[in-house]
Amino acid sequence: MHVELEELFYHPVPRWVSWLDFLGFADAFLFVNQAITGLLLATRYRPSVAAAGNLPDAYRSVAEIMSAPAGPLIRGLHFWGANAVVVLVFLHALRVFYIGAYKHPRRATWILGVLLGVVTLLFAFSGYLLPWDQQAYWATTVGTAMSTYAPLIGRWLVELARGGAYISGLTLTRFYALHTIFLPALFWLLLAGHLALVMLHGLAEVEAALPASYRKLHVRGKRNDLPPGFVPFWPPTVFRMALLVFLLGVILVALAATFEPGLGSPADPLNRENYQPVPVWYFLSIYQFLKYLPGRLDAWGIVGIPLVAAVVLLGLPYFDRNPSRRPGQRPLAIGAGLVVVLGMATFTYLGWSSMTPTRGGTAVKEHPGFGADLRPVLQVNCANCHSGRKKSGGLDLGSYASLMKGGNTGPVVKPGDPAGSRLVQALEGTTTDVTPMPLGQQPLPATWIKSIRNWIRDGAPDN
Numbered sequence: 001m002h003v004e005l006e007e008l009f010y011h012p013v014p015r016w017v018s019w020l021d022f023l024g025f026a027d028a029f030l031f032v033n034q035a036i037t038g039l040l041l042a043t044r045y046r047p048s049v050a051a052a053g054n055l056p057d058a059y060r061s062v063a064e065i066m067s068a069p070a071g072p073l074i075r076g077l078h079f080w081g082a083n084a085v086v087v088l089v090f091l092h093a094l095r096v097f098y099i100g101a102y103k104h105p106r107r108a109t110w111i112l113g114v115l116l117g118v119v120t121l122l123f124a125f126s127g128y129l130l131p132w133d134q135q136a137y138w139a140t141t142v143g144t145a146m147s148t149y150a151p152l153i154g155r156w157l158v159e160l161a162r163g164g165a166y167i168s169g170l171t172l173t174r175f176y177a178l179h180t181i182f183l184p185a186l187f188w189l190l191l192a193g194h195l196a197l198v199m200l201h202g203l204a205e206v207e208a209a210l211p212a213s214y215r216k217l218h219v220r221g222k223r224n225d226l227p228p229g230f231v232p233f234w235p236p237t238v239f240r241m242a243l244l245v246f247l248l249g250v251i252l253v254a255l256a257a258t259f260e261p262g263l264g265s266p267a268d269p270l271n272r273e274n275y276q277p278v279p280v281w282y283f284l285s286i287y288q289f290l291k292y293l294p295g296r297l298d299a300w301g302i303v304g305i306p307l308v309a310a311v312v313l314l315g316l317p318y319f320d321r322n323p324s325r326r327p328g329q330r331p332l333a334i335g336a337g338l339v340v341v342l343g344m345a346t347f348t349y350l351g352w353s354s355m356t357p358t359r360g361g362t363a364v365k366e367h368p369g370f371g372a373d374l375r376p377v378l379q380v381n382c383a384n385c386h387s388g389r390k391k392s393g394g395l396d397l398g399s400y401a402s403l404m405k406g407g408n409t410g411p412v413v414k415p416g417d418p419a420g421s422r423l424v425q426a427l428e429g430t431t432t433d434v435t436p437m438p439l440g441q442q443p444l445p446a447t448w449i450k451s452i453r454n455w456i457r458d459g460a461p462d463n
Contacts, residue, residue, distance in 0.1 A: 008199065010223045012230035013237045014209045021203055022241050023092040029245045030085040031187070033252065034123070037078035038180070041065060047176035049132060049169035049267075049381075051438070058132040058172060059266045066263060076256025082124050084252065086282050089120050097316075097337055100325030101204035107317035109197040112190055114313045119187045121282065126179040128280050129172060137267035140175075141167050142279045142287075149299040164398070166269070166379040204325065269376035270365060270451055278355055285344040288351030365451035369463040370400045374455055377448055378403075381438050400462045415460040418453040427452065 044065050048057040055063070065071040093113065096102060102110035129140040144167070147157040163170030201207070214227045226232065265271075279287050290301045312319070322330050365373050378397040386397040386407075395407030403423075406412045412422040419425075422434050427449050429436035438444070455461070 006223065009234035010232040012210060012226050013206055013233050015229055015231055017206060017237065019244060020095045021205055022244050023088055023095055025241050026244055026248055027085060027088050027092055029248060030081050030088060033077060033081045034085065037074050037081065040074050041078060042180060045130065047172050049172055056132050056266055058130065062131045062263055072260045073256050076260055077252055079261035080252055080255040082127060085120060086124055089117050093117060098327055099204055100330065102317045103325055106201050106204060109194060109201065110317055111314055112194040112197065116187065116190050116194060119183055119190065123179065123183050124282065125280065126175045126183065129175045131263055132172060132267045133264040134267060134271065135264050137167055139278060139280050143283060146302045149302040164379055166376040168379045270373060270448055281352065284351035285347035288347040364447045366454055367458055368451050368455045369461055370455065371463050374452060381444060404460065413456060413460050415456060418456040421456050424453060424456065
């Protein structure tokens with residue numbers, strides 16, 4: 001073990017080694033930042049949409065964090081760290097691709113790195129919903145809806161992610177468990193394998209620069225046989241890596257202190273007219289690209305592009321048969337990579353610039369439909385209990401047919417008669433004959449109830 005440590009700390013490194021070779025170490029620092037700040041946020045966060053003082057509990061807990069003494073700084077470090085880690089993972093992958101470090105004997109290192117990149121995106125996407133504000137709700141609605149285009153299993157995938165047809169409290173619970181339990185376990189497992197392979201094979205640029213004579217004559221554990229132009233990994237290279245991490249930490253603190261992460265209006269399934277549903281920024285390139293495809297090709301774009309990208313990235317070490325790692329001797333690979341990067345940057349910019357400002361507040365639906373407007377509200381607030389079970393009166397609010405059928409005591413909706421409908425009576429608490437709903441929670445917003453009244457007034461249409 002002592003010899004292995006000697007090899008690690010005193011391994012020769014070129015004096016001119018690029019700072020870009022430290023991007024992987026910077027990524028590791030950002031993940032540690034995410035783990036620490038995430039644990040601190042979890043001590044105050046409550047993953048529930050149950051009403052707490054007229055606000056969903058998840059939303060209120062984030063608001064409480066933002067009003068705590070160090071809350072804005074901790075949440076800011078987590079927020080900006082999440083964005084930074086996506087950027088740096090992408091830059092790290094570009095650096096590895098550019099210098100051809102995915103080639104033998106580092107194929108497995110590259111594949112584990114690609115899987116770590118996927119886990120990073122899942123981290124960012126699952127954490128985006130947790131504040132339960134309008135941006136989180138509608139971005140997650142758009143993001144999860146993309147999976148419906150997958151052939152045969154699309155509907156199953158979206159219901160697996162959401163826990164139903166719509167974003168609801170069950171969706172929040174699933175995303176929280178994914179974000180705090182499953183993904184961390186998978187991430188640290190993949191990272192351990194990735195780092196072990198990096199230590200086994202070394203940095204590609206460093207190993208390529210070592211003279212063949214050193215490899216033949218070097219005695220493991222020996223410190224004083226450095227080739228000309230090389231320095232030991234410890235302390236000069238470690239110092240440079242620490243300096244990079246320090247500068248990155250300063251930037252994160254500056255961003256967190258200067259630009260606090262926002263918290264918009266609480267999630268509102270009825271506020272589609274006042275809010276433009278868009279995905280999070282790292283999906284904007286696909287989102288914008290799809291605008292240029294004919295509608296009949298949406299499935300190919302939404303499913304085909306990520307699938308092709310996954311196959312190409314995972315199989316790149318085997319597809320690229322060029323034995324050289326030098327960028328100038330790999331024009332086809334470098335040219336294709338440049339086209340992809342420029343395309344992603346262009347479509348991301350176009351998608352970002354096409355977004356229109358959103359308006360706050362909740363609009364009353366004058367002529368709502370059940371499927372598009374009211375079912376999401378019932379799914380979030382009522383369907384978790386009213387799913388046809390006897391203890392909830394046999395009432396199922398998961399579909400139009402079951403709602404119109406009613407429960408054990410008969411129909412709860414009288415088309416054309418809002419005041420005489422037991423659904424409205426329960427939501428408004430206007431009669432002692434019906435238990436006020438949602439049971440044990442704050443009433444639904446008056447605008448939502450007004451929309452339900454308007455729906456019944458119009459004859460309770462399906463759509």
